[in-house]
Amino acid sequence: xxxxxxxxxxxxxxxxxxxxxxxxxxxxxxxxxxxxxxxxxxxxxxxxxxxxxxxxxxxxxxxxxxxxxxxxxxxxxxxxxxxxxxxxxxxxxxxxxxxxxxxxxxxxxxxxxxxxxxxxxxxxxxxxxxxxxxxxxxxxxxxxxxxxxxxxxxxxxxxxxxxxxxxxxxxxxxxxxxxxxxxxxxxxxxxxxxxxxxxxxxxxxxxxxxxxxxxxxxxxxxxxxxxxxxxxxxxxxxxxxxxxxxxxxxxxxxxxxxxxxxxxxxxxxxxxxxxxxxxxxxxxxxxxxxxxxxxxxxxxxxxxxxxxxxxxxxxxxxxxxxxxxxxxxxxxxxxxxxxxxxxxxxxxxxxxxxxxxxxxxxxxxxxxxxxxxxxxxxxxxxxxxxxxxxxxxxxxxxxxxxxxxxxxxxxxxxxxxxxxxxxxxxxxxxxxxxxxxxxxxxxxxxxxxxxxxxxxxxxxxxxxxxxxxxxxxxxxxxxxxxxxxxxxxxxxxxxxxxxxxxxxxxxxxxxxxxxxxxxxxxxxxxxxxxxxxxxxxxxxxxxxxxxxxxxxxxxxxxxxxxxxxxxxxxxxxxxxxxxxxxxxxxxxxxxxxxxxxxxxxxxxxxxxxxxxxxxxxxxxxxxxxxxxxxxxxxxxxxxxxxxxxxxxxxxxxxxxxxxxxxxxxxxxxxxxxxxxxxxxxxxxxxxxxxxxxxxxxxxxxxxxxxxxxxxxxxxxxxxxxxxxxxxxxxxxxxxxxxxxxxxxxxxxxxxxxxxxxxxxxxxxxxxxxxxxxxxxxxxxxxxxxxxxxxxxxxxxxxxxxxxxxxxxxxxxxxxxxxxxxxxxxxxxxxxxxxxxxxxxxxxxxxxxxxxxxxxxxxxxxxxxxxxxxxxxxxxxxxxxxxxxxxxxxxxxxxxxxxxxxxxxxxxxxxxxxxxxxxxxxxxxxxxxxxxxxxxxxxxxxxxxxxxxxxxxxxxxxxxxxxxxxxxxxxxxxxx
Ligand code: GAL
Ligand code: MG
Numbered sequence: 001x002x003x004x005x006x007x008x009x010x011x012x013x014x015x016x017x018x019x020x021x022x023x024x025x026x027x028x029x030x031x032x033x034x035x036x037x038x039x040x041x042x043x044x045x046x047x048x049x050x051x052x053x054x055x056x057x058x059x060x061x062x063x064x065x066x067x068x069x070x071x072x073x074x075x076x077x078x079x080x081x082x083x084x085x086x087x088x089x090x091x092x093x094x095x096x097x098x099x100x101x102x103x104x105x106x107x108x109x110x111x112x113x114x115x116x117x118x119x120x121x122x123x124x125x126x127x128x129x130x131x132x133x134x135x136x137x138x139x140x141x142x143x144x145x146x147x148x149x150x151x152x153x154x155x156x157x158x159x160x161x162x163x164x165x166x167x168x169x170x171x172x173x174x175x176x177x178x179x180x181x182x183x184x185x186x187x188x189x190x191x192x193x194x195x196x197x198x199x200x201x202x203x204x205x206x207x208x209x210x211x212x213x214x215x216x217x218x219x220x221x222x223x224x225x226x227x228x229x230x231x232x233x234x235x236x237x238x239x240x241x242x243x244x245x246x247x248x249x250x251x252x253x254x255x256x257x258x259x260x261x262x263x264x265x266x267x268x269x270x271x272x273x274x275x276x277x278x279x280x281x282x283x284x285x286x287x288x289x290x291x292x293x294x295x296x297x298x299x300x301x302x303x304x305x306x307x308x309x310x311x312x313x314x315x316x317x318x319x320x321x322x323x324x325x326x327x328x329x330x331x332x333x334x335x336x337x338x339x340x341x342x343x344x345x346x347x348x349x350x351x352x353x354x355x356x357x358x359x360x361x362x363x364x365x366x367x368x369x370x371x372x373x374x375x376x377x378x379x380x381x382x383x384x385x386x387x388x389x390x391x392x393x394x395x396x397x398x399x400x401x402x403x404x405x406x407x408x409x410x411x412x413x414x415x416x417x418x419x420x421x422x423x424x425x426x427x428x429x430x431x432x433x434x435x436x437x438x439x440x441x442x443x444x445x446x447x448x449x450x451x452x453x454x455x456x457x458x459x460x461x462x463x464x465x466x467x468x469x470x471x472x473x474x475x476x477x478x479x480x481x482x483x484x485x486x487x488x489x490x491x492x493x494x495x496x497x498x499x500x501x502x503x504x505x506x507x508x509x510x511x512x513x514x515x516x517x518x519x520x521x522x523x524x525x526x527x528x529x530x531x532x533x534x535x536x537x538x539x540x541x542x543x544x545x546x547x548x549x550x551x552x553x554x555x556x557x558x559x560x561x562x563x564x565x566x567x568x569x570x571x572x573x574x575x576x577x578x579x580x581x582x583x584x585x586x587x588x589x590x591x592x593x594x595x596x597x598x599x600x601x602x603x604x605x606x607x608x609x610x611x612x613x614x615x616x617x618x619x620x621x622x623x624x625x626x627x628x629x630x631x632x633x634x635x636x637x638x639x640x641x642x643x644x645x646x647x648x649x650x651x652x653x654x655x656x657x658x659x660x661x662x663x664x665x666x667x668x669x670x671x672x673x674x675x676x677x678x679x680x681x682x683x684x685x686x687x688x689x690x691x692x693x694x695x696x697x698x699x700x701x702x703x704x705x706x707x708x709x710x711x712x713x714x715x716x717x718x719x720x721x722x723x724x725x726x727x728x729x730x731x732x733x734x735x736x737x738x739x740x741x742x743x744x745x746x747x748x749x750x751x752x753x754x755x756x757x758x759x760x761x762x763x764x765x766x767x768x769x770x771x772x773x774x775x776x777x778x779x780x781x782x783x784x785x786x787x788x789x790x791x792x793x794x795x796x797x798x799x800x801x802x803x804x805x806x807x808x809x810x811x812x813x814x815x816x817x818x819x820x821x822x823x824x825x826x827x828x829x830x831x832x833x834x835x836x837x838x839x840x841x842x843x844x845x846x847x848x849x850x851x852x853x854x855x856x857x858x859x860x861x862x863x864x865x866x867x868x869x870x871x872x873x874x875x876x877x878x879x880x881x882x883x884x885x886x887x888x889x890x891x892x893x894x895x896x897x898x899x900x901x902x903x904x905x906x907x908x909x910x911x912x913x914x915x916x917x918x919x920x921x922x923x924x925x926x927x928x929x930x931x932x933x934x935x936x937x938x939x940x941x942x943x944x945x946x947x948x949x950x951x952x953x954x955x956x957x958x959x960x961x962x963x964x965x966x967x968x969x970x971x972x973x974x975x
Contacts, residue, residue, distance in 0.1 A: 007132075007137060008137050009023075009130045009132070009137045009140060009167075010052060010053050010130070010167075012140075013052075013053075014128060014130070014140050014142075014172075015052055015094055015098070015127075015128045015169045015171065015172035015173065015174075016092050016093055016094055016172065016173055017092065017173060018091070018092045018173040018174070018404075018406045018407045018409070018410055019406055019409055020140065020142075021141075021142050021143065021409050021410050021413040022139065022140055022141045022142065022143075022148070022413070023139055023140040024131075024137075024138055024139025024140065024150055024151075025139050025140070025141050025148050025149065025150060026119065026149040026150065026151060027203070027204075027420070028146065028147075028149075028416075028417040028420040028421050029203060029204035029205075029220075029420055029421070030204060030205055030206065030207075030305075030420065030421060030422070030423055030424045031202050031203075031204060031205055031303045032303070032304070032305075032373070033119070033121070033193075033195040033197075034191075034193065034373075035304075036195060037121070037193040037194060037195040038107075038110070038193060038194040038195065039191065039192075039193050040065070040105065040107060040164070040191075040192040040193055040194060041065050041066060041191050041192060041193075042064070042065060042105075043062045043063070043064055043065075044062065044063055044064075044065050044103040044104060044105045044166075045060040045061075045062060045103070045104040045105060046060060046061050046062055046063035046069070046101060046102065046103055046104075047059070047060055047061065047101075047102050048069060048074050048076060048099055048100070048101055048102075049099070049100040049101075049102060050097060050098075050099065050100075051096070051097070051098050051100065052098055052100040052128075052167070052169045054100070056102050060104070061073075063101070063103060063187070064556060065103060065188050065191075065192055066123060066124075066187075066188050066189050066190050066191055066192070066340075066343045067187055067188065067189070067340060067341075067343055067556070068126075068185035068186060068187035068188075068189060068340070068341045068342060068343070069099075069101050069185075069186055069187045070183075070184075070185040070186055070187065070341065070553075071185070071339070071340060071341045071544070071553045071555050071556075072187075072555055072556075073552070073555070074099075076099045076170075076186065077552075077553070077579040077580070077581075078183040078184065078185055078341065078544060078553065078574075078579055079183065079184045079576075079579065079581045079583070079584060080182070080183050080184070080542075080575065080576030080577075080581065080584050080585055080586075080588075080589045081181075081184065081576070081581075081583060081584060081585050082181040082395075082585040082588050082589075083179070083181070083395045083396055083436075083585075084396055084583060084585075085175070085176065085179055085396045085397070086184055086583060087171065090397065090400070091173060091176035091177075091394070091397050091400060091401055091404070091407075092172075092173030092176065092406060092407075093173075094171040094172055094173070094175070095171055098169060098170060098171045099170045099171075099186055100167060100168065100169045100170065101167070101168045101170075101186060101187055101188075102165065102166075102167050102168075103165065103166040103167075103168065103188060104163060104164065104165045104166075105163070105164055106161045106162070106163055106164075107156065107161060107162050107163075107164045107194065108160070108161045109156045109157060109158045109159065109160065109161070109162065109194070110158060110159075110196075111158050111159035112158070113158040113196040114158040114159065115199075116153075116158075116196040116197060116198060116199070117151065117153050117196065117197045117198065117199050117201060117224040118151070118152045118153045118156060118158075118194065118195075118196050119149050119150065119151055119152065119153075119194070119195055119196070119197070120138075120149065120150045120152050120164070120192075120193075120194055121147050121148070121149045121192065121193050121194070121195065122141070122147065122148045122149075122150075122166060122188065122190075122192050123147050123188075123189070123190025123191045123192060123193075123372075123373075124144060124145050124146065124147065124188070124189045124190035125141070125144065125148070125166065125168045125187070125188045125189065126144035126145075126168070126170070126178070126185065126186060126187065126189060127142060127144050127168075127169065127170060127171065127172045127174045127175050127178055127186075128140065128141075128142055128168070128169040128172045128174060129141045129142075129148055129166060129167070129168055130166070130167040130168075130169070131148075131150055131164075131165070131166055131167075132164075132165040132167070133152060133155045133156060133162050133163070133164055133165075134155070134162050134163050135163070135165075136155060138150050138152065138155060142172065142174040142410070143174070143391055143410075143413065143414050143417060144174070144178055144189075144369070144391060145189075145335075145369035145370050145371070145391045146370050146391065146414075146417050146418065146421060147190070147373075147421075151224070152194070153224060166188065166192070168186060168187055168188060170184075170186035173406075173407075173410075174410065176394055176396070176397055176401060177391075177392050177393065177394045177401060177407065177410060177411075177414075177437070178369075178391060178393065179393050179394055179395045179396050179397075180367075180368045180369065180393045180395075180435065181368075181395075181585075181588070181589075182334055182336075182542060182589065183341060183542060183544070183589065185341050185342060189335075189341075189342040189343050190343065190372060197301055198300040198301055199223050199224035199225050200221070200222075200223045200224075200228070200229060200232060200292065200294065200300040200301065201221070201222060201223070201224070201292065201300065201301045202219055202220070202221060202234075202290065202292050202301045202302075202303050203220040203221060203222040203263075204219070204220040204420070205217060205218070205219050205220075205290050205303050205305065205424070206218040206423060206424065207288065207305060207307050207423075207424040208456060209278075209286075209307045209308060209309040209310070209426070210309060210310075210311055211275075211277050211309055211310055211311040211322045211323070212271075212275075212309075212311075213271055213272040213273065213274075213275030213309060214269070214270075214271055214272075215238065215243070215269055215270045215271070215272060215288075215307075215309070216246075216267065216268075216269050217236055217243060217267065217268045217269065217288065217290060218265070218266075218267050219234050219264075219265065219266045219267070219268070219290060219292070220263060220264070220265060221234070221263070221264030221265070221266065221292055222262065222263060222264070223262075226262065227261040227262060228261060228262065228263075228264050229294065229295065230295055231294070231295025231296075232264060232292065232293060232294060232295065232300070233245075233266065233292075233293050233295075234266045234268060234290060234291060234292050234293065235268075235290075235291045235293060236268050236288065236289060236290045236291065237288075237289055238270055238272065238286050238287070238288050238307075239286050239287050241270060241272065242270075243268035243269060243270045244268060244269055244270065245266070245267075245268055246266075246267035246268060246269050249265075249266075249267040250266070250267075253265060268290075272286075272309065275309045276309075277308075277309045277310055277322055278308025278309055278310040278380075278426040279310060279321055279322055279324075279326070279383070279631065279632045280321075280326070280362040280363070280383040280384055280385050280427075281362075281383060281630055281631060281632045281633045282383070282632055282633055283308065283380060283381060283382065283383035283426075283427075283695075284308060284309075285306045285307065285308050285380060285381065285426075286306070286307055286308070286309070287304065287305075287306060287307075288304070288305040288306070288307050289302065289303075289304050289305075290302065290303045290304075290305070305424055306377070306380055306381070307424060307426060308380060308426025308427075309426075310322055310426050311323070312429045312430075312456065312457055312458065314458055314477055314478075314500070314501060316499075317493075317498045317499060317500055317501055317502070317529075317530050318501055318530075318532070319429075319458070319478065319501040319503065319532055321385065321429065321631075322632070324631045324632065324663075325532065325631075326362075326385070326532075326631045327362075327525065327526070327532060327533045327631075328362070328363045328385060328503050328532055328533030328534065328535070329360060329361050329362045329363060329533055329607075329611050330361065330362070330363030330364060330365055330385070330387070330503075330533060330534060330535035330536065331356060331361050331363070331364060331365075331535055331536045331538065331539045331593065332364075332365045332367035332505075332506060332535050332536065332537050332538040332539065333352065333364050333365070333366065333367060333371065333375075333538070333539040333540070334367060334368075334538065334539070334540055334542070335371050335372050335375075336540045336542050336596075338542075338543060338544055338545045338558075338562070338573070338596035338597060339545055339553075339554060339555060339556050339557075339558045339559065340555075340556060341544065341553075344372055344374075346374045346378075349371075349372060349374050349375050349378055350378055350382075351598060352539065352598065353375075353378050353379065353382050353384065353696070354382065354696045354697070355594070355598060355600065355604075356384070356539070357382055357383070357384075357694075357696035357697065358608070358696060358697055358701060359600065359604045359605070359607050359608045359611075360607055360608045360609075360610070360611025360612070360613075360703075360704070361384075361607070361611070362383065362384060362385060362611075363384055363385040363386070363387070363533070363535065364379060364384050364385075364386050364387070364535075365386075365387040365389060365432065365505060365506075365535045366386065366387065366388055366389045366432075367389060367435065367506075367535075367537075367538060368389050368391070368392075368393050368434065368435040368436075369389060369390070369391035370388060370389070370390065370391060370418045370421065370422065373421070376388075376422055376425045376427060376428065377425075379425070379427035379428075380425055380426055380427045381695060382695055382696050383427075383695075384427050385427065385429045385430075386425070386427045386428045386429065386430075387428075387429070387430045387431075387432050387460065387505070387535070388418060388422050388425075388428045388430070388431055388432065389418075389432035389433075389434060389435060390414045390415040390418045390431075390432065390433055390434045390446070391414050391418075391434070392410075392411060392414050392415070392433065392434030392435070392437050393434055393435045393436050393437055394407075394436075394437040394438070395435075395436040395437070398436060398437045398438035398463075399438045399440075401437065401438075401440075401442070402437055402438040402439055402440025402441070402442055402443065402463075403440035403441050403442065404440075404442070405442075407442055408441070408442050408445055411433075411434075411442035411443065411445060411446045412442075412445050412446045412449050414434070414446075415431070415433055415434075415446035415447075415449060415450060416446070416449050416450070416453065418431070419431060419449075419450055419453055419454055420453075423453075423454055428457065429457060429458075430457060430458050430459070430460050430477075430478065431450055431454070431457055431458075431459050431460070432459070432460050432461060432505070433446055433447060433459065433460075433461035433463075433464070433475060433476075434461065434463075435462065435463075435505075436462070436463065437463055438463055439461070439463040439464045439466075439467060439474070439475075443461060443463070443464060443475050444475050446475075447459050447461075447475035458477035458478060459475060459476060459477050460476050460477060460478040460480045460503075460505065461474075461475055461476045461480070462476070462480050462481065462482055462505050462506075464476040465478065465479050465480050465481060465500075466481060469481070469492055469498070469500065469502065470492075470497050470498055470499040470500060472499065476500070477500060478500055478501050478502075478503055479492070479498070479500045479501065479502040479503070480502075480503055480504065480505040481502075481504055481505070482504060482505050482506035482507070482537075482952075483504070483506060483507055483509065483537075483948070483951060483952030483953065484504060484507070485953045486517070486520065486521055486524055486953070489502055489504070489524070489528075489531055490524055490528050490531070492530070493528045493529065493530030493531050494528070494530075498530045501530075501532050502530055502531050502532060503532045503533055503534055503535075504533075504534030504535065505534070505535055506534070506535055506536075506537040506538075507521065507534040507535070507536065507537065507948075507952065508521065508534075508536045508537065508948055508952070509537045509591055509948045509950055509951040509952045510536060510537060510538060510591050510592055510593045510601070510603060511587070511588065511590065511591035511752040511753065511756075511948075511950040511951065512587070512590070512591075512751050512752035512753065512875045512876070512877060512879050512950070513751045513752070513753075513851075513853075513873065513875055513879055513880055513881055513946055514591075514603070514751065514752065514753055514946055514947075514948055514950065515536070515593070515603040515606065515856055515946065515948065516753075516853065516854075516855035516856050516945045516946030516947040516948060516955045516959065517855045517856075517945065517947065517948070517953075517955055517956055517959070518536075518603065518606060518607065518610060518856060519606070519610050519855075519856070519857075519858050520855070520956065521534075522610045536593060536607075537591065537951070538591055538592050538593070539592050539593060539594060540592040540594060540596065541573070541589075541590040541591065541592040541594065541595050541596050541876055542575075542589045542590065542592070542596065543572075543573025543574060543575055543589075543590055543595070543596035543876050544573065544574045544578075544596070545558045545561060545562060545567060545571055545572075545573065545574075545596070546571065546572055546573070546574035546578060546579075547570065547571060548570055548571060548572055548927065549570065551578070551579065551580065553574070553579075554571065558571075562596070562597045563597070564597075564599050565595035565596075565597060565599035565601075565873075565874050566874050566926065567926075567927065569927070571927070572925050572926065572927045573590070573595075573596050573876050573925075573926070575587045575588075575589050575590050575876060575877070576588065576589055586877075587752060587876060587877040588756075588950070588951075590875075590876040590877065591752075591950070591951070593607070595874070595876075596876075601873065601875075602850045602851035602852070602856070602873060603856065605850040605859065606850075606852075606856050606857075606858050606859070608702075608703075608704055609704055609705060609706075609858040609859070609860075610858060611704070612629065612688070612703075612704035612705075612706050613628065613629050613630045613633070613635075613638070613688075613703065613704065614626060614627070614628060614629065614635060614638060614640075614658070614686070614688050614703075614704065614706060615627050615629055615706050616684075616686060616706045616707065616708045617666055618708075619671075619684070619708045619709075619710060620668070622668050622670075623668045623669050623670040623671050624668065624669050624670075624671060624684070624686075624708065625666050625667070625668050625669075626658070626659060626661065626666065626667060626668075626669055626686075627661070627664075627665070627666040628661035628662065628663050628664065628665055628666075629663075630663045631663050632663060633663065634660060634661065634662060634663075635658045635659070635660065635661050636660070636691070637690065637691055637692065637694065638658055638688050638689070638690065638691055638703060639656075639658070639688070639689050639690070639691040639700075640655070640656030640657075640658050640686050640687065640688050640689075641653060641654070641655055641656055641686070641687040641689075642654045642655070642656045642672040642673070642684060642685070642686060642687075643684070643685045643686075643687055643862070644672075644673050644675075644682060644683070644684050644685075644710070645682070645683045645684075645685065645845075645861065645862040645863060646676065646679030646680060646681070646682050647679060647680035647681040647682070647713060647845055647888060647889075648678070648679045648680055649845075649863060650676070650679055651862075651863060652673050654672040654673060656669075656672065656686055657669065671684075671710075672684075675710055675711065680711075680713055680714055681709070681711060681712060681713040681714075681861075681888070682709070682710040682711040683707055683708070683709050683710065683860070683861045683862065684707065684708050684709075684710050685705050685706070685707045685860050685862065686705070686706050686707070687702065687705055688702070688703045688704045688705070688706070689701055689702055689703060690703060705860045707860040707861065709861070713888070713906075719807040719808060719812060719971070720807070720808065721783060721784075721805060721806055721807060722806060722807060722808050723783075723806040723807075723808075723809075724783050724806050725783065725784075725785055725804040725805065725806045725811045727778070727785050727787060727804060728741075730773075730775055731775040731778045731785075731787035731789060731802075733802075733804060733811065733813070735811070735972065736836075736974070737835055737836050737839070737898075737899070737900050737974055738833055738834065738835060738836070738900075739834040739835060739836050739837075739934045740832075740833055740834035741833060742802070742813060742815075742831040742832065742833040743773055743789075743831065743832055743833070744771070744773070744789070744791060744798065744800040744815075744817055744829075744830075744831065744832075745828060745829075745830055745831065745832040745917070745938060745940075746768045746771065746791075746793075746798065746817075746819075746823070746826045746827065746828060746829060747763055747768040747769050747771075747826070747827050747828070747917055748827040748828055748880035748917055748943075748944075749878065749879050749880045749881075749915075749917040749918070749919075749920030749921040750763070750827075750879060750880070750921060751875075751879045751880050751946060752875075752877065752879065752950045753946060753947050753948060753949040753950045753954070754827070754879075754880075754949075755950070756949060756950040756951070757947065757949025757950065757954055758949075759825065759827070759944075759949070762825075763826065763827060765794060766793045766794045766795055766823065766826075767792075767793050767794045768793060768823075768826060768827070769917070769918065769921070770918075771791040771792070771793065771798075772791065772792065773789050773790075773791055773800075774789060774790050774791070774792070775787060775788070775789050776788050776789065776790050783805070783806050784803065784804065784805045784806075785803070785804045786801065786802070786803045786804075787801070787802045787803075787804070788800070788801050789801075789802075793820075793823060795820065795822035795823060796819075796820030796821075796822050796823060797820065798817055798818065798819055798820070798823065799817070799818045800815070800816070800817045800818075801815065801816045801817075802814070802815050803815075807971060807973075808973075809973040809974060810901075810971055810972050810973030810974060811971070811972050811973075812969065812970070812971045812972075813831070813969060813970055813971070813972065814967075814968075814969040815831060815941075815967070815968055815969060816965055816966065816967045816968075817829050817941070817965070817966050818964070818965045818966075819963040819964060819965075819966070820963060821963045821964075822963070823963050824960075824962070824963050825944070825960050825961060826944070826961050827880070827943070827944050827961070828909070828938070828940045828942065828943045828944060828961065829940065829941050829942045829961055829966040830908075830909070830938055830939050830940030830941050830942070830943070830968065831938070831939045831968075831970075832916075832936065832937065832938050832939075833937050834932070834934050834935065834936050834937065835892060835900065835934045835935040835937065836934055837933035837934045838894040838898075838933075838934075839868070839892035839893055839894055839898075839899045839900065839934070839935055840867055840868050840869070840893075840894065840895075841865065841866075841867055841868065841892065841893050841894075841895075841899075842865070842866055842867075842868050842871060842890060842891070842892055842912050842935075843863070843864065843865040843890060843891050843893070844863075844864055844884060844887050844888075844889065844890035844891075844910070845861070845862070845863050845864075845887070845888045845889050845890070846861055846864075846884060846885070846886045846887035846888050846890075846907060846910075847859035847860060847861050847884065847885055847886045847887075848860075848861075848862065848864035848866070848884055849864040849865075849866050851871075851873050851881070851882060851883055851884065852883065852884055852885035852886070853883050853885055853909070853943065853945060853946050854885055854909060854943055854944070854945045854959050855945030855946055855947065855955050855956070855959040856885075856945075856946055857885040857886060859885075861886065868892070868912055868913070868914065868935055869914065869931070871884070871911070871912055871913060872913045872914065872915070874926045875926075876925070876926065877924060877925070878915075878919075878920040878921070878923050878924075878925070878926055878928075878929055879920055879921070880911075880917070880920065881911075881913065881920070882911045882912070882913045883909055883910070883911040883938075883943065884909070884910050884911065885907075885909050885943075886907035886908070886909075887904060887907060887908055887909070887910040888903075888904060888906075888907055889901065889902060889903040889904060890902050890910060890912075891975060892912060892935055892937070893975055897975060898974070898975055899974075899975045900972060900973065900974060900975060901972075901973045901974075901975055902937075902939070902970055902971065902972055902973075903970060903971045903973075904939065904968075904969075904970050905968060905969045905970060906968075908939055908940055908941065908968065908970075909938075909939075909940040909942075909943035910937070910938065910939055910940070911936075911937070911938045912935050912936070912937050912938075913935070913936055914931035914932045914933075914934075914935070914936065915929060915931065915932065915936055916932070916936050919932070939968070939970055940968075941966040941967065941968035942961040942962075942966055943961070944959065944960060944961050945959025945960070947959070
């Protein structure tokens with residue numbers, strides 16, 4: 001069927017008309033019709049036009065709905081850009097090439113829908129949707145992350161079939177306000193369905209359920225035929241408890257002559273005795289059923305809601321949930337999937353949230369648009385505080401658009417539609433006006449709408465808050481900066497000027513090997529009244545699964561082509577530029593706390609410990625003091641086990657009896673063991689697990705591993721000399737198990753933070769990535785050898801001394817390196833050596849088992865054992881990885897138990913991987929790495945913290961490597 005050149009929908013050119021946000025679209029509401037609908041998902045006829053007004057007529061292929069065409073075999077591929085728009089045209093204009101997807105299918109309308117009101121729902125389409133039925137124009141919608149509904153009654157005939165066409169235009173005026181930092185796609189991203197109601201129907205239901213147990217339910221009633229029939233009424237119940245009609249409301253409505261023939265309003269209520277209130281720790285939900293009756297009592301329409309009783313308010317500078325100042329342990333979450341791009345299933349979302357719960361998160365910001373509706377159901381059920389964010393980001397043209405009256409309607413439309421959809425979710429505690437769109441009158445207009453419609457929740461908007469964290473005149477009730485230096489946050493809280501809760505909307509940027517100082521942030525948050533938490537940026541590494549051979553996205557068939565964060569051979573995680581984009585922002589799209597397949601990165605474990613609900617507060621003579629750090633829950637849902645780990649390898653365990661503690665309380669419990677008099681350093685860990693099944697974890701799931709040191713390390717005696725050491729003519733240690741002798745290392749494969757923070761550039765300019773060693777002196781003192789080497793950096797010479805002394809079964813190596821003052825802030829100072837192949841298991845005593853760095857190191861100290869190949873974290877762009885902080889001693893062994901043992905003079909940063917730093921730094925993707933057969937071992941006297949400088953503050957000065965003299969020593973023995 002060719003397009004009618006006079007088709008009014010295209011004739012309007014709505015893709016370049018910001019004033020047009022919709023046409024023929026039904027108002028948004030909170031009545032969920034998904035469960036009684038006719039799903040239209042599946043394969044549709046599809047063709048991609050070069051421009052929206054090109055004639056339809058080419059050959060049809062097929063496309064899966066929901067799905068973006070950019071992941072389904074077309075030549076229009078994903079493109080990643082952060083801030084810059086992918087085209088040069090100014091708002092509201094669009095580029096001359098504007099891919100437009102035409103989706104078509106037949107729809108058989110059930111015969112028993114005769115006489116009913118028939119509605120089409122398109123879950124989400126980006127960025128403009130045009131709807132036709134049998135060639136007739138039905139409507140237009142923008143707002144790419146919310147559903148659009150159209151009344152098809154009279155356009156389709158029950159008992160027969162119609163042709164439904166959904167035309168999706170990729171670029172529009174709306175693209176300029178959907179300029180979020182993510183992949184650009186085009187297509188239908190959420191389910192399409194059809195449903196039918198009685199002409200007399202519930203147009204909306206608004207629920208207010210307070211902490212006190214007071215429930216109020218407001219219904220809006222309409223009739224598709226126009227005037228409402230006489231005698232309609234509503235009824236409702238809450239898990240069997242009948243609601244009562246608010247007759248006073250009816251009387252006032254009547255008295256004020258507000259009663260209309262076309263809009264019915266009714267209010268019901270209840271007071272729930274001994275209400276089980278909702279919070280993120282104990283997310284108690286009730287089932288609310290609302291019925292709309294005809295005068296004869298028959299039910300015309302029904303609506304079901306899962307609701308929670310809770311209060312949200314700001315008192316002074318505190319955000320309170322049910323009167324408690326809760327910490328917001330949040331993450332920013334996009335709707336993302338490595339195979340579909342944007343479409344996420346209920347199971348996907350459930351897996352996201354379950355994982356977050358298991359790692360101690362309690363809050364989500366729906367960055368940067370209303371997420372899939374299922375997300376909110378799951379947040380209600382599993383327990384998350386949600387900042388619900390409207391789909392507005394005009395980053396590249398922020399200033400022009402914020403005050404542009406042509407976009408006013410779009411701002412109000414997007415914010416109000418989000419509120420109308422999500423207002424009944426207890427999980428939603430804050431509305432966000434959007435992201436990175438400057439601040440203008442359009443924002444105030446949207447905020448004004450929300451304040452009137454939903455006075456029960458605060459509003460936040462970073463763009464407004466940044467004009468003044470305490471400014472009462474801006475449209476943000478929360479001081480919600482992004483990436484604010486911690487010292488600024490603390491200073492604000494201490495200034496006496498603070499008037500609003502300070503909750504960072506984004507902090508601790510998780511790009512690559514990152515999230516340094518997260519624990520320092522939380523130490524400050526928990527000790528500074530006025531600071532209440534924040535949302536880590538971000539949940540996902542948005543790597544798209546790509547076939548290396550043809551550079552195409554794999555798409556929906558790719559399940560099973562990845563495991564443990566790594567794509568199968570022949571595949572990789574694509575980031576910006578990998579689809580041949582001319583403009584792109586590279587690996588900046590890979591900045592999540594999980595890999596594209598949801599495998600948690602080490603920072604997740606760090607977070608789990610930081611968020612520990614039970615903590616060891618102190619170790620005193622009378623015992624261990626435990627504290628409950630939750631806001632609402634006791635400890636009865638948890639089990640504990642003590643584990644005492646001694647440096648000499650002994651581990652003692654005992655069951656732990658957890659005291660009955662209310663939130664905020666502490667209690668002393670007796671030390672579970674008599675501490676052995678020998679064994680050296682001793683650490684006591686309380687292994688906390690779920691006692692019973694939780695909605696998000698089976699019984700026995702680790703919740704946290706709080707720890708306390710019971711005894712410091714004892715200084716070991718100087719060892720007797722025995723045997724000989726051998727060095728070659730270059731002063732390099734000769735050892736049968738080493739493939740490369742210990743040399744000085746001052747460099748690491750730059751992390752994303754090192755690159756984007758400018759450190760990597762400096763290190764390369766100094767020549768630290770390719771230092772050349774020159775032996776300047778060698779001295780023998782009996783069986784002891786001293787080697788002095790020099791490494792010439794661009795800004796000075798580094799002197800490195802190694803003293804080799806034979807000891808029982810091996811060699812002791814005392815080293816020092818003197819860095820000139822100009823070498824301030826290098827990556828590391830330490831030794832690097834390589835082993836022969838075959839030593840594939842690492843065992844160590846120190847924090848673990850997960851990866852740790854000086855500024856990301858809450859891992860508990862103990863004895864750990866991990867295959868060498870699993871020590872490495874496959875960050876999407878290869879970089880420094882696999883470090884273990886605070887290692888006291890370690891061994892690398894082959895299955896036949898041969899190998900090496902290394903004892904360190906004090907806890908040191910150690911890494912054992914298959915890669916030299918230059919192996920990692922010279923490739924762009926993990927699949928290009930060729931593992932070496934032996935181990936590359938780094939022992940660092942000092943290692944720079946990770947920080948978050950790819951976007952936000954660098955690490956703290958205390959985690960930098962200072963110039964001057966560094967000393968370290970270690971003993972190497974054959975096993
Ligand atoms: C923020 C922005 C996010 C993302 C992040 C950097 O400025 O809100 O969308 O771009 O920076 O990854
Ligand atoms: Mg942005």
